[in-house]
Amino acid sequence: xxxxxxxxxxxxxxxxxxxxxxxxxxxxxxxxxxxxxxxxxxxxxxxxxxxxxxxxxxxxxxxxxxxxxxxxxxxxxxxxxxxxxxxxxxxxxxxxxxxxxxxxxxxxxxxxxxxxxxxxxxxxxxxxxxxxxxxxxxxxxxxxxxxxxxxxxxxxxxxxxxxxxxxx
Amino acid sequence: xxxxxxxxxxxxxxxxxxxxxxxxxxxxxxxxxxxxxxxxxxxxxxxxxxxxxxxxxxxxxxxxxxxxxxxxxxxxxxxxxxxxxxxxxxxxxxxxxxxxxxxxxxxxxxxxxxxxxxxxxxxxxxxxxxxxxxxxxxxxxxxxxxxxxxxxxxxxxxxxxxxxxxxxxxxxxxxxxxxxxxxxxxxxxxxxxxxxxxxxxxxxxxxxxxxxxxxxxxxxxxxxxxxxxxxxxxxxxxxxxxxxxxxxxxxxxxxxxxxxxxxxxxxxxxxxxxxxxxxxxxxxxxxxxxxxxxxxxxxxxxxxxxxxxxxxxxxxxxxxxxxxxxxxxxxxxxxxxxxxxxxxxxxxxxxxxxxxxxxxxxxxxxxxxxxxxxxxxxxxxxxxxxxxxxxx
Numbered sequence: 001x002x003x004x005x006x007x008x009x010x011x012x013x014x015x016x017x018x019x020x021x022x023x024x025x026x027x028x029x030x031x032x033x034x035x036x037x038x039x040x041x042x043x044x045x046x047x048x049x050x051x052x053x054x055x056x057x058x059x060x061x062x063x064x065x066x067x068x069x070x071x072x073x074x075x076x077x078x079x080x081x082x083x084x085x086x087x088x089x090x091x092x093x094x095x096x097x098x099x100x101x102x103x104x105x106x107x108x109x110x111x112x113x114x115x116x117x118x119x120x121x122x123x124x125x126x127x128x129x130x131x132x133x134x135x136x137x138x139x140x141x142x143x144x145x146x147x148x149x150x151x152x153x154x155x156x157x158x159x160x161x162x163x164x165x166x167x168x
Numbered sequence: 169x170x171x172x173x174x175x176x177x178x179x180x181x182x183x184x185x186x187x188x189x190x191x192x193x194x195x196x197x198x199x200x201x202x203x204x205x206x207x208x209x210x211x212x213x214x215x216x217x218x219x220x221x222x223x224x225x226x227x228x229x230x231x232x233x234x235x236x237x238x239x240x241x242x243x244x245x246x247x248x249x250x251x252x253x254x255x256x257x258x259x260x261x262x263x264x265x266x267x268x269x270x271x272x273x274x275x276x277x278x279x280x281x282x283x284x285x286x287x288x289x290x291x292x293x294x295x296x297x298x299x300x301x302x303x304x305x306x307x308x309x310x311x312x313x314x315x316x317x318x319x320x321x322x323x324x325x326x327x328x329x330x331x332x333x334x335x336x337x338x339x340x341x342x343x344x345x346x347x348x349x350x351x352x353x354x355x356x357x358x359x360x361x362x363x364x365x366x367x368x369x370x371x372x373x374x375x376x377x378x379x380x381x382x383x384x385x386x387x388x389x390x391x392x393x394x395x396x397x398x399x400x401x402x403x404x405x406x407x408x409x410x411x412x413x414x415x416x417x418x419x420x421x422x423x424x425x426x427x428x429x430x431x432x433x434x435x436x437x438x439x440x441x442x443x444x445x446x447x448x449x450x451x452x453x454x455x456x457x458x459x460x461x462x463x464x465x466x467x468x469x470x471x472x473x474x475x476x477x478x479x480x481x482x483x484x485x486x487x488x489x490x491x492x493x494x495x496x497x498x499x500x501x502x503x504x505x506x507x508x509x510x511x512x513x514x515x516x517x518x519x520x521x522x523x524x525x526x527x528x529x530x531x532x533x534x535x536x537x538x539x540x541x542x543x544x545x546x547x548x549x550x551x552x553x554x555x556x557x558x559x560x
């Protein structure tokens with residue numbers, strides 16, 4: 001039986017990025033409504049008013065019908081883990097390991113994907129295909145969209161999550 | 169599509185010194201490689217009427233001397249064709265551009281180079297000196313991934329590898345078998361950075377898990393080094409010093425998106441689409457290959473290349489490697505110079521140079537007997553180039 005990759009990690013290792021020293025997103029014009037939504041702790045994803053296609057990351061027009069009528073709309077904040085990686089190096093400046101980088105596909109449309117971090121969970125218990133929901137994390141001058149296991153107790157939480165302060 | 173069908177030759181190849189740290193400039197390494205390639209070709213410098221590079225110094229996170237620097241350094245007066253590629257599907261973009269230029273008559277002889285300095289890696293890393301500060305701004309498309317710890321490199325390709333493992337049961341041992349194959353071949357190549365340093369599966373499995381499922385030994389070894397390749401129209405064959413190698417077909421394709429993280433199905437890389445394009449341009453088939461320089465910037469990329477090229481079916485590369493089929497003496501030797509995992513990161517150009525040396529029969533201890541057909545590949549994720557070469 002091949003060794004499982006995750007078996008070599010401690011099951012009790014926790015996600016503890018600590019006080020945020022990591023990179024800060026700088027919104028551009030196309031992405032401004034998305035980032036403003038996060039600041040208000042709302043997940044707004046760009047959607048085409050003509051063909052109703054969801055678009056992420058934001059573009060100036062719809063890639064399906066080329067309409068410029070693309071506006072932010074609220075989504076459920078629920079998704080499924082498409083893939084994840086437990087990072088044990090400081091791959092981005094000011095982002096101390098360990099952290100769990102992940103790709104989450106939102107339930108609203110196939111492959112409507114966000115790059116994110118998984119929080120409020122134990123590393124050894126994360127699975128591809130796992131349902132997750134958004135949690136907001138304020139950093140200087142912006143807010144990041146993290147995800148946590150859906151169905152788990154919410155942010156303030158019986159599951160330890162290190163120093164991350166998550167609000168719902 | 170324009171078929172190449174041997175109308176373009178690889179006229180010369182040249183390496184610079186390759187080592188962990190040379191203390192030399194990237195220009196120095198590139199010039200050394202170009203000088204060796206020119207000598208290898210037997211052509212006078214004045215025959216070179218084109219120069220191409222990926223990436224240009226000013227337009228990429230990757231390093232390398234600019235085309236402006238190299239055109240002057242090589243004294244290439246009045247080039248008919250010059251092109252620096254900002255992006256394009258992967259490290260061989262310059263060669264693809266040069267091949268197409270020659271095929272349509274825009275140039276006769278084009279020199280391409282790739283130079284790399286280990287210590288100038290501009291990926292974010294502690295102390296890398298390129299924005300390695302707290303609360304660094306992440307702009308444009310980086311805003312959606314870098315704050316979440318996916319700037320490039322290992323985390324990026326770990327996400328692809330994890331999904332491949334989930335869908336096809338790819339294991340650590342499968343990736344390890346690829347790494348061990350490369351390391352074993354590196355023992356037969358004195359230029360390889362891991363020459364003299366064999367590896368066991370136990371060593372591999374004990375190496376640091378840096379971005380699961382990828383270990384540090386799944387990542388290629390950064391080195392200082394350069395490789396230059398000279399391409400020429402086939403009618404120059406009589407002027408060449410070395411046995412020419414013919415370019416039969418090139419695939420240089422993208423997929424649903426050019427974006428690494430938004431790519432819908434991460435079990436299939438652009439490798440497959442590039443390979444499909446390459447095979448569409450030739451009557452040769454995967455079964456005709458004698459040697460395959462699959463791209464191994466990460467072990468997982470080589471697995472996708474084996475599957476994308478149709479050498480094995482989806483999900484079959486791991487077991488195939490574990491059974492030893494990619495080793496010298498196996499069904500289809502891969503990465504015969506040690507690859508980038510065993511030999512050092514020559515960033516795709518080593519793949520082409522090693523195919524040329526195999527097809528010329530110059531590889532000594534690691535020579536594949538009577539090698540006639542070789543494939544060289546570069547890229548991972550949405551970037552891919554595949555090049556089919558035959559002995560001239």
